Structure formats: structure tokens, C-alpha cells
Amino acid sequence: MPDEISRLNSPQQTSTRLILLLLASLFAGLLLIELSSPHVPPSPHYLSWHQLLETLSIVVSTLIFAVGWNTYRLHRQRNILVVSCAFLGVAIADFSHMLSYRGMPDFITPNGIEKGINFWLLARYLAALALLLVAWLPWRPADKDGAANTGAWRLLCMLGMFLLLVPAHIIFFWFPQWVPQTFIEGQGLTAFKVASEYGVIAIHLLSIALLARHLRRRTGVDVRLLMGALLAMIMSELLFTRYSSVTDLYNLGGHLYKVMAYLVLYRVMFVETIYAPYRALDKTRKHTQAVIEAIPDQLFELDGQGRCLSVHTPPQGALIDPRNSPPGCNLLEVLPAEAADNCQRALEEARLQGFSIGQQLLISQGEQTRCYELSVSTLHQGPNTSFVMLARDISQRLRDQQHIEYLAHFDALTSLPNRTLFASRVEQALILCERSQQTLAVLFMDLDHFKNINDLLGHPVGDALLVEVARRIQPLIRDEDTFSRQGGDEFILVLPYVDAQGAAHLARHIQSLLDQPFRIDTHNQQISASIGIAMFPEDGSTVETLARHAEIAMYRAKQDGRNQHAFFTQEMQAQSARTLQLESALRNALSQGELEVYYQPQLSVDGQLVGAEALLRWKHPELGFISPAEFIPIAESSGQILRIGEWVLRTACAQMQRWLEAGYPAHTTMAVNLSMAQFRAQGLLKLIADVLQQSGLPAHCLELELTESVAMHKPASVVQMIRELRKLGVRLAIDDFGTGYSSLSYLKQLEVHKLKIDQSFVHDINRDGSDQRIVQAIIGMAHGLGMLTIAEGVETSEQLQQLTLMGCQEVQGYLFSRPLPAAEFDALVRGKGLLPMTSQA
Numbered sequence: 001m002p003d004e005i006s007r008l009n010s011p012q013q014t015s016t017r018l019i020l021l022l023l024a025s026l027f028a029g030l031l032l033i034e035l036s037s038p039h040v041p042p043s044p045h046y047l048s049w050h051q052l053l054e055t056l057s058i059v060v061s062t063l064i065f066a067v068g069w070n071t072y073r074l075h076r077q078r079n080i081l082v083v084s085c086a087f088l089g090v091a092i093a094d095f096s097h098m099l100s101y102r103g104m105p106d107f108i109t110p111n112g113i114e115k116g117i118n119f120w121l122l123a124r125y126l127a128a129l130a131l132l133l134v135a136w137l138p139w140r141p142a143d144k145d146g147a148a149n150t151g152a153w154r155l156l157c158m159l160g161m162f163l164l165l166v167p168a169h170i171i172f173f174w175f176p177q178w179v180p181q182t183f184i185e186g187q188g189l190t191a192f193k194v195a196s197e198y199g200v201i202a203i204h205l206l207s208i209a210l211l212a213r214h215l216r217r218r219t220g221v222d223v224r225l226l227m228g229a230l231l232a233m234i235m236s237e238l239l240f241t242r243y244s245s246v247t248d249l250y251n252l253g254g255h256l257y258k259v260m261a262y263l264v265l266y267r268v269m270f271v272e273t274i275y276a277p278y279r280a281l282d283k284t285r286k287h288t289q290a291v292i293e294a295i296p297d298q299l300f301e302l303d304g305q306g307r308c309l310s311v312h313t314p315p316q317g318a319l320i321d322p323r324n325s326p327p328g329c330n331l332l333e334v335l336p337a338e339a340a341d342n343c344q345r346a347l348e349e350a351r352l353q354g355f356s357i358g359q360q361l362l363i364s365q366g367e368q369t370r371c372y373e374l375s376v377s378t379l380h381q382g383p384n385t386s387f388v389m390l391a392r393d394i395s396q397r398l399r400d401q402q403h404i405e406y407l408a409h410f411d412a413l414t415s416l417p418n419r420t421l422f423a424s425r426v427e428q429a430l431i432l433c434e435r436s437q438q439t440l441a442v443l444f445m446d447l448d449h450f451k452n453i454n455d456l457l458g459h460p461v462g463d464a465l466l467v468e469v470a471r472r473i474q475p476l477i478r479d480e481d482t483f484s485r486q487g488g489d490e491f492i493l494v495l496p497y498v499d500a501q502g503a504a505h506l507a508r509h510i511q512s513l514l515d516q517p518f519r520i521d522t523h524n525q526q527i528s529a530s531i532g533i534a535m536f537p538e539d540g541s542t543v544e545t546l547a548r549h550a551e552i553a554m555y556r557a558k559q560d561g562r563n564q565h566a567f568f569t570q571e572m573q574a575q576s577a578r579t580l581q582l583e584s585a586l587r588n589a590l591s592q593g594e595l596e597v598y599y600q601p602q603l604s605v606d607g608q609l610v611g612a613e614a615l616l617r618w619k620h621p622e623l624g625f626i627s628p629a630e631f632i633p634i635a636e637s638s639g640q641i642l643r644i645g646e647w648v649l650r651t652a653c654a655q656m657q658r659w660l661e662a663g664y665p666a667h668t669t670m671a672v673n674l675s676m677a678q679f680r681a682q683g684l685l686k687l688i689a690d691v692l693q694q695s696g697l698p699a700h701c702l703e704l705e706l707t708e709s710v711a712m713h714k715p716a717s718v719v720q721m722i723r724e725l726r727k728l729g730v731r732l733a734i735d736d737f738g739t740g741y742s743s744l745s746y747l748k749q750l751e752v753h754k755l756k757i758d759q760s761f762v763h764d765i766n767r768d769g770s771d772q773r774i775v776q777a778i779i780g781m782a783h784g785l786g787m788l789t790i791a792e793g794v795e796t797s798e799q800l801q802q803l804t805l806m807g808c809q810e811v812q813g814y815l816f817s818r819p820l821p822a823a824e825f826d827a828l829v830r831g832k833g834l835l836p837m838t839s840q841a
């Protein structure tokens with residue numbers, strides 16, 4: 001049935017075509033009747049024709065009544081109920097009209113033309129007024145109050161109809177004189193009769209006008225078809241205004257048109273009450289089917305015993321294979337025992353409360369175990385209970401959940417506990433140690449120069465190294481210990497019931513294990529670690545304190561030369577407190593005028609001034625002079641170096657420009673230290689250009705000093721940046737040269753102007769043969785690459801002599817002067833005659 005219906009066109013299309021066809025043929029029929037009527041004599045068999053047509057009309061009217069009346073409970077459209085009841089009335093009135101027709105045996109009282117016309121008009125007005133009501137009232141369901149109210153409405157309507165029909169029949173049978181005359185024998189229809197027919201036509205026209213409002217709206221009813229029925233009724237009425245004999249062609253045509261109009265009306269009622277619900281049902285069925293097809297779960301319809309009434313199987317992840325489990329098989333018998341029990345439980349639950357969600361079934365499939373989650377709802381309750389059950393394969397979801405839980409507690413790279421798990425485990429360990437009054441050791445381990453490995457060899461190598469480090473240390477860890485990665489190259493080991501001696505022993509063991517080279521891809525990688533140790537209860541009683549103190553101790557191990565371990569001490573605590581104090585004091589140092597730039601002369605080996613190095617000084621009102629070696633790293637780590645470094649740059653450049661204006665040689669340079677953060681900061685080029693422009697200092701008089709470690713960081717970007725700086729015209733020097741690992745080829749790419757030999761090599765240059773060889777190699781390399789060399793930290797004339805002999809071109813150190821405030825620097829330069837004679841002002 002639904003398929004048959006789906007083959008039908010939409011009601012809109014059907015009605016438009018039907019209406020046009022019907023109206024065209026009815027109109028043609030009208031013309032035909034009009035033209036042929038004078039030539040067609042009244043039919044001698046008219047009574048039979050009349051009976052036939054009226055019977056048809058009564059049958060159709062009864063059908064209209066039947067479909068509307070019987071389906072009212074489903075559609076609850078009051079309009080349809082009104083039409084239905086009215087057409088019951090029409091059927092009865094037409095029946096009375098047929099039986100009262102002249103020529104028929106007397107129907108209760110003697111028959112006659114007027115008696116027949118009276119019943120006729122009653123039927124027509126009933127139909128017309130009912131349809132007017134329908135066109136006027138809105139089309140919507142009566143109410144949602146249930147069957148009781150529905151029955152009451154039907155009864156009311158039916159009663160109303162009989163209240164109208166019964167008195168009308170009584171009048172037409174026994175008091176016909178109360179009704180105006182409608183037909184005069186020999187003359188034909190009276191004006192009243194014709195006017196009455198026009199009245200019916202007027203009501204129909206009014207209905208059409210009212211219906212036209214709904215043409216563009218979506219109403220429940222097929223408005224076009226209804227309008228068509230009304231037009232057919234109008235044509236029928238027109239014919240009835242024209243007849244002069246009850247047996248002529250007009251009369252016959254009018255009856256025929258009436259039957260056709262009622263047939264169209266019946267179709268409207270049929271579509272609305274029977275076809276439309278089926279169509280909606282079909283639509284719902286298709287929709288449901290599409291939804292089922294889209295469901296990635298296996299869907300079962302089961303009876304009360306668990307037998308499969310129907311199964312929808314998705315392409316993947318089915319609970320049971322439908323090929324092995326034909327329809328009608330009992331699901332509970334097909335499933336493994338434990339899964340069947342759970343399934344049974346879900347069905348019971350659904351039977352009791354209407355639904356069941358969340359029962360899980362574990363099914364072994366070869367090597368794998370899959371997990372299914374059931375959702376069951378009860379379709380029918382009672383003796384014929386049936387269920388709809390969805391079995392969703394949640395194996396992947398469970399795996400993902402497990403993975404997420406794993407990631408929440410373990411480090412994805414090394415599979416070691418992460419910070420979260422570490423914290424909870426250590427808390428437990430601390431409680432146990434406290435109870436048993438035992439010690440606990442926290443080891444904070446940081447790999448030395450790990451950043452360089454990441455930068456030079458790439459992150460994949462760095463990651464592989466971290467994994468290997470973890471793997472090497474893992475066998476040293478006991479069950480009660482916690483070995484975790486905190487992020488980056490930092491690891492923490494927590495060892496309950498271990499004393500200081502044991503902790504030191506483990507630290508040494510770890511360091512000796514790391515001493516062995518690591519093979520990563522094709523690289524043989526050497527790494528070491530600095531380890532800080534904090535002990536419970538002496539160094540703290542909480543996880544955070546112990547970890548922080550162990551970290552402070554680790555920094556001390558780094559300061560002391562790396563690849564060693566250090567225990568946390570109170571002195572370190574004080575140091576760390578001082579770091580915090582300095583960090584906060586430094587924030588206001590610039591605005592409070594506590595910072596000053598000192599200048600240290602840089603000379604050629606024959607004693608002429610070639611430049612000055614700007615060195616920052618901080619005099620704190622309470623703490624006194626604080627060494628740059630102490631506060632510069634703090635400024636770097638707290639991010640203040642950018643602000644402070646810019647100020648140094650501007651002050652030093654402005655100073656050198658003033659000195660140049662005061663007669664210093666035009667090539668005198670101002671060397672300014674650039675820290676890593678400054679060098680890597682966005683906008684360095686713009687800043688330098690701006691400083692030069694503001695101060696007026698020629699670019700070649702500014703020399704930027706980068707330490708070798710800065711130059712080594714991310715070599716490719718450093719080379720690029722140095723090129724950009726060279727384009728600006730500024731000079732570049734590599735500070736502390738010899739302490740890093742610059743290769744000759746890398747140095748060549750850097751294209752700096754000057755190498756600054758680190759003072760650690762200068763210090764023992766007269767005593768230590770290896771320092772001499774290093775310095776000689778640096779000078780030789782610089783010469784080879786066309787770079788100048790300057791030695792810093794020259795304190796004695798022997799050192800100067802040695803450096804001169806080795807070919808070093810420039811020197812700087814306490815032998816000539818300590819760093820001085822600008823005025824003292826100038827006085828010194830002039831006092832000692834460090835400027836060429838021509839420059840002396």
C-alpha cells in the first residue's frame with residue numbers, strides 16, 4: 001500500500017491538473033447542453049435516469065459522510081466532521097427528494113414536483129452552508145482532549161443535523177403550504193425557486209472567495225480540489241435555474257453535474273482523511289528507514305523471549321553476524337553465556353521501567369575482546385512484549401578513554417608518571433614516611449646542555465634521547481619509588497625510606513649510567529645530568545617544597561660545573577630568596593636611577609684607544625653595588641633585560657656620539673653586550689636603526705657583543721640575523737670566545753668583525769701552555785677569517801706582552817683601567833693620552 005501511494009503524485013499537482021480538466025470538460029458540457037437543449041425532447045425514461053443519478057449522488061454523499069465520520073478520531077478536524085454530518089443530511093434529503101419525485105409512488109404523503117423541489121433545495125442549502133462553514137473556519141485539529149471529547153463532538157454534529165432534517169421533513173410532508181411556491185405547472189419554475197438556486201450559487205461563490213485566501217498557504221485540505229467541487233456545484237445550480245420541465249435536458253444535466261461535484265468533494269475528503277495520513281505514514285516510514293540506515297549500531301527488534309523479530313546490521317561493528325543468526329533465532333542463545341546474562345538483565349530492566357541504558361557486553365572475537373553497550377526500549381507492554389535494542393560497539397571509545405586516562409597520568413613520550421600522578425604518589429609516600437618516621441629523598445635531575453642537542457640535532461633526536469635516558473634509569477627504580485618526567489629535560493625521582501647517603505649513591509649511579517654514550521639514529525650522543533637533592537623531613541614536608549628545594553640544589557650543581565649532584569642547603573635557600581629580592585628590586589631600578597653605564601677602554605696593543613665597552617652597574621640603596629654577573633641573569637630570566645638592555649644601548653650610543661663630537665677618532669667603537677633574549681626579540685633591527693638615528697652615532701661605531709653561546713643558539717637564524725645587522729652597518733663581536741663549541745665552518749658563516757678571547761684563557765697565558773695554544777689557535781683562526789681579536793681581562797704587562805707576541809691586535813683589562821663612569825673614562829682617556837695627538841682637544 002505505501003508503495004502504491006508513493007507512486008501517486010503530490011496532491012497539489014494532482015488537484016491542479018484534475019481541476020483544470022474537470023472545469024474544462026464541465027464548461028464544454030454546459031455549452032453543449034445549452035446548444036442542444038431546444039432540440040432534445042424530454043426523455044420518456046427520465047424517471048429511471050433521475051433515480052440512477054440520485055442514487056449515485058446519495059451513495060457519494062454517504063461515502064463523504066462515512067470517511068469523515070469514521071476517521072474523525074484520527075484527524076480530529078472539526079471542519080471534516082461538519083462536512084460529513086452535513087452530507088449525511090444531504091444524502092437523506094436527496095433520498096427524500098428522489099422518493100418524492102413526480103412519477104414515483106407516494107412517499108408518506110402524495111408526491112409532486114414541489115415536494116421534490118423542497119427536499120432538493122434542503123439538500124442543496126445543507127451542502128452549500130456546510131461548505132461555506134468549512135471555507136470560513138480555520139483548518140486545525142479540534143483539541144487534544146482525547147476520545148471522550150471526540151465522541152461528544154460527533155454526537156453534537158449528528159444531533160444538529162437531525163434537528164434540522166426532522167422538522168424540515170415534517171413541514172415538507174404535512175405543511176407544504178408554509179413553503180413558498182417553487183413550480184407552476186405549465187409555466188415552470190417560480191421566481192422563488194430560481195432565486196433560491198441563485199442563493200445556493202452565491203453561497204458557493206462566497207465559499208470560493210474564502211477558500212482563495214488559503215491557496216498559497218499550507219492547509220490540511222486540498223483547496224484547489226475543493227474549489228473545483230464548488231465550481232462544479234455552481235454549474236449544476238446554473239442548469240437548475242434553466243429548466244422548464246422536470247424531465248428536460250437542463251434538469252438531467254444538473255443532476256449529472258451534481259454527482260460529479262460530489263465525487264470531487266469525496267476525493268477531497270478521501271485525500272484529507274485517508275490518503276494524507278497514509279502519505280504521512282509512508283514519509284515517516286522512509287524517514288525512520290533512513291535513520292536506521294544511518295545508525296552505526298546493530299538494531300534488533302526482539303520479542304519478550306529475546307527472539308529476533310528483525311535485525312538491522314551496520315557495515316561494521318555488529319554484535320552478532322546476521323548470516324549465522326537467521327531471523328527468529330533467540331539472541332540470548334546466540335550470545336556467550338555472560339553476555340546473554342547481561343542482555344537478559346537489560347531486557348528485564350526495560351520491561352520494568354520502559355527502557356534500559358548502559359548494560360555492557362564483552363565478546364571475544366579471535367584475539368580481540370570487543371565491548372558493546374546496549375540501549376533497550378519497550379515497544380509493546382503486556383503479553384506480547386517486544387523491545388527495540390541498540391547494540392553499540394564501544395571498543396574504540398573505551399580504548400580512547402583508557403588512552404586519555406593514561407595521558408592524564410603518564411608522560412606520552414617516556415611513559416613515566418607525569419606531574420599529576422607524581423604529586424598523588426608522593427603525597428602517599430610522604431604520609432607513609434611520616435608515620436614510620438623515615439626519611440625520603442627527592443632528586444631533581446636536569447640534563448646538561450640538552451637545549452643545544454634539540455637546537456643542533458632537532459627535536460626528534462632530543463625526544464629519542466629523553467626516552468633513552470628514562471629507559472636507562474628505570475631499572476634503578478624500586479616499586480615504592482616514583483620516577484617522573486616534569487616536562488622538557490627535567491625528571492624527578494622520589495625515594496621513600498632512603499637517607500642522604502642512599503640518595504647521593506643513586507645520584508652517582510645515574511650519572512655513571514648517563515656517562516655511556518647514547519646511540520640515537522646514527523649519532524653517538526654524550527649527555528650528562530645535574531642533580532639536586534632535597535631530604536624529608538629536614539628540607540621540607542610537602543611535595544611542592546621538597547621539589548622546589550631539590551630544583552634549587554640542581555641549579556647549584558649546574559653552577560658548580562654541571563654533571564654533579566648537590567644537596568639542598570639553607571644557604572641555597574637564602575640565595576634563592578636573594579634572587580627573588582633582586583628580581584623585584586630590579587623592576588624599579590631604572591626608574592629610581594639606580595642603574596648606570598660604566599665604560600671600560602679597549603686599546604690597540606700599542607696603547608691607542610680603539611673603543612669602549614659599555615658595562616651596566618646597579619647601585620641599590622640598601623644592598624649596595626650588585627654585580628652584573630648576578631643581576632643580568634635575573635634580568636634575563638624575569639624578562640626585564642629587554643627594557644634594561646634598550647636603555648643601555650641608547651645611553652651608550654648617545655655617550656659615544658658625544659665623545660665623537662668632542663674629538664674622539666671617528667672609528668672609535670662602543671661595544672654593547674646583547675643578551676640572548678634581546679638578540680632573539682622581534683624588532684631588534686628596528687630598535688638598532690632607531691637608536692642610531694636618535695643618537696646620530698654612525699653605524700660602524702656601534703659594536704654588538706654576542707656571547708659564543710648566543711651565537712651557537714639556532715645557528716641558521718643567527719647567521720641570518722647577523723647578516724641583517726651587518727646590512728645596517730654595525731659591527732659584531734663574539735664575546736667569551738673559546739668557551740663554546742663554534743666550528744671553523746660555522747664561524748666562517750657568521751662573518752663577524754671581532755673575536756673576543758675569553759679572560760679565562762688570558763689569565764694564565766704566561767703559565768699554562770694549553771691556554772697559550774688555545775689563544776694562539778683563536779688568533780690564527782681569526783686572522784685566517786679576516787677577523788680582529790681582542791683579549792679581555794688583561795691584568796699584567798706580561799699578559800700584554802705575550803698577547804702582542806701572539807698577534808692579538810686589541811686588549812682590554814684592569815691593566816689599563818677598570819670600567820668607569822663616563823666622566824672618569826673621558827678624564828682617563830685624556831689624562832693618559834690614549835687618543836691620537838690630533839684628536840686631543
Ligand SMILES: Nc1nc2c(ncn2[C@@H]2O[C@@H]3COP(=O)(O)O[C@H]4[C@@H](O)[C@H](n5cnc6c(=O)[nH]c(N)nc65)O[C@@H]4COP(=O)(O)O[C@H]3[C@H]2O)c(=O)[nH]1
Nearest residue numbers: 615616628629632648673674675793794795812813814819
Ligand atoms: N677579573 C677581571 N675582570 C675584568 C677585567 N677587565 C674587565 N673585566 C670584567 O670582565 C667583564 C667583561 O664583560 P663581559 O665578558 O661582557 O661580561 C659581562 C656581560 O656579560 C654582563 N653585562 C654587563 N653589562 C651588561 C649589559 O649592559 N648588557 C648585558 N646583556 N650584559 C651585560 O655581565 C658580565 C659581567 O660584567 P662585569 O662585572 O662588568 O665584568 C666585566 C668587566 O668588568 C680584568 O682585567 N680582570
